Amino acid sequence: MRLDMNLASQPYEDARDFYVRWGTALALVTLISIGLVAFAVREWVGNRENATKISAVRQNIAKLETERRDNEAILNRAENRSTRDRSQFVNSLIARKSFSWTQVFSDLEKIMPARVHVLSITPELKEDRQIAIKMRVAGDSGVRALELARKLEQSRRFREAQVTGYTSNLQSATGDTVQLEISAVYIPEIRGGQ
Numbered sequence: 001m002r003l004d005m006n007l008a009s010q011p012y013e014d015a016r017d018f019y020v021r022w023g024t025a026l027a028l029v030t031l032i033s034i035g036l037v038a039f040a041v042r043e044w045v046g047n048r049e050n051a052t053k054i055s056a057v058r059q060n061i062a063k064l065e066t067e068r069r070d071n072e073a074i075l076n077r078a079e080n081r082s083t084r085d086r087s088q089f090v091n092s093l094i095a096r097k098s099f100s101w102t103q104v105f106s107d108l109e110k111i112m113p114a115r116v117h118v119l120s121i122t123p124e125l126k127e128d129r130q131i132a133i134k135m136r137v138a139g140d141s142g143v144r145a146l147e148l149a150r151k152l153e154q155s156r157r158f159r160e161a162q163v164t165g166y167t168s169n170l171q172s173a174t175g176d177t178v179q180l181e182i183s184a185v186y187i188p189e190i191r192g193g194q
Contacts, residue, residue, distance in 0.1 A: 092125055104133070104186060111151040113144040123186070131186045138176040142168060145180045158184040
């Protein structure tokens with residue numbers, strides 16, 4: 001039986017293999033750490049820039065809100081009431097003028113399901129100066145008529161489409177068996193130069 005013993009005061013060890021393995025692992029961890037620190041610094045700088053921009057926008061909004069309140073206070077004075085009423089009337093006329101019957105029918109034509117047709121359209125100017133339309137449509141299928149409401153909601157020109165009334169089992173000369181009342185907000189196309 002043979003025993004290998006090293007009785008030297010400093011036994012020989014193969015340190016090169018140890019340093020290669022652990023040095024490579026340490027270098028890899030160091031590179032990953034440097035990358036993570038660089039990413040964190042970049043995100044922090046980006047967040048500070050965004051926070052500065054948001055703060056500037058909020059200050060601008062507060063300033064504009066103060067100006068709006070001051071201007072409203074001036075318009076609400078008794079001596080300026082007639083001017084305010086006249087300007088509101090003119091602004092409502094301009095908003096109504098932005099409603100284009102041709103454009104509405106063109107937009108509806110693109111999304112109208114087969115065998116569904118419009119019976120009436122009534123535009124209204126809401127208090128927030130959006131144009132609300134109320135439509136009555138008819139067709140020979142309730143599914144197709146309801147599909148119009150879904151397509152209105154997906155359209156770029158109509159928002160907040162809701163079915164407000166539904167009548168079925170109609171007997172009409174045109175073969176319509178269903179009538180729907182739909183309300184929606186119409187968003188007119190903004191053209192350059194207007």
